[in-house]
Amino acid sequence: MAYYPGCALEGTGHAYNESTKAVGSALGLKLDEVKDWNCCGAMEVKNIDPKVQTYLSSRVMSIAANEMHAKVVMAPCNGCYHNLKKAEYDLEHDASSRETVARISEKAGHETYQAGQVETIHALDWIKDGVGEEELKRRLKNSLKGLKVANYYGCMYTRPRHIFPEKDKGPGSESTLQPHFMDDLLAAAGAQNVDFPLKTACCGGAHTLSDSDTSTQLVLNILRAAEAAGADVIATECPTCHSGLEMHQVRAEKVLGEKTTVKMLYFTQLLGIALGVAPRKLGVHENVSDGMEVLKKIL
Template identity: 75%
Template structure:
């Protein structure tokens, strides 16, 4: 698969989590991009997309918050924005859909944009992509194979996409479009990327199961049980590592892995790494360069054992 020049240089929307608990994802995403010769230009003066909280108060305001980021992207001269967080990616895509299909959302966006003094975003001006789309479409599997310096051979990976990467299906019209497109029922972009880097992907049935991230504070026990299901299933499939592509999912898996042992007496040994960390090390970057030392899940011994320390 040849790379698409359109995605070589894109606007970058890190979102709030990547400046906090997901800093290692931010670090590794930027490091991988640089190593692959891709250019990320961070959106100026970006704001929170509304995350999971604002929609419970007023979903139209959440649409506006995401639309403002799309408006800034357009004003910067970009027609593509990359959001590596599933929540941010989902919210920007949902805002695009709502502004194209819901008159009330459009009216609220027009009114608040005017009041805030910036250009009103109109649907169809900017394409939102995920970090997986960005690498898959700009470099492709062949491009990754050509650049691998330290193969991930010998590492068995359970690729965990989380629930917001594919749901609800109607806000992702580019998916399920036949050969080459991403699937909402059986996503494979992360599998494709890491396989190209040499990893062995296990057949993991819970790749889009919910980790309970939205309920971590309100119902920790439920979140812990959901995460435990994911981790025990990954271990049962023979995986060494769960690869993630969302900071909320990643933090949830790490935190509730610890909590499951302390509260439920259920210990799992599987390690949790961002897919960009695995890819970065395959490209020759050090574990420290991609922020492995920042993870709560300590995978350093495993990585050294596999020749990636």
């Protein structure tokens, strides 16, 4: 399976990269990193020009399909996952996107990606479909029993609906309105999922630095809702959401005097703990919020 970590996982999301790989090896799931990958365009390039973003994402899929002969690309970052999905949709349905991508690809000297060559999945699909809850339960070393978790999915994993044709297909499939794959995996690992109404609320990640006051307010809503639901920790599955929550938790405290104590951990860090991987190998010490404080309860 082709693995597309993306830029954030080499920077602020380093811990997500480490913990994803650690969970993969604990579960016997193999990953081959996409060769010479480039940025997918994140949330910024589309505002300069959407088709540049489509090209950037298509190049990653082209390498996976044509040079690595992979059928599936796994992207743990919601932004990358979303952009590859969106490029896939646009290339399938929009002739002018196909034309632009073909023109740039030719000049850039690589094969043009054709819609349908690969399937893009998220790290949640990778573990849920590749291993499943029953197998996960059999491999548990440290149950997360007693840990109260609010599962936070953010925007890009479920919206807009049309780029995720495999979702909302009834029992077993992911829901765009009430996503549950992370809940399912962490429940299998023994955690107690709290009833969290802001699962797919926006953290203001697009304007983390350019409109910090709005982002701080949006993050504070999420942190307060998680605390009100009784959560010890918010499980995340996106490096932008994760760093947004952590940064603006500090900013809310320093600028607004609004202190919250809920911690943030990537869902792969929580699964890694459950599978007996050492917290250091999962990058728990790299997080801004001190996840060890809550993990002490179960270790």
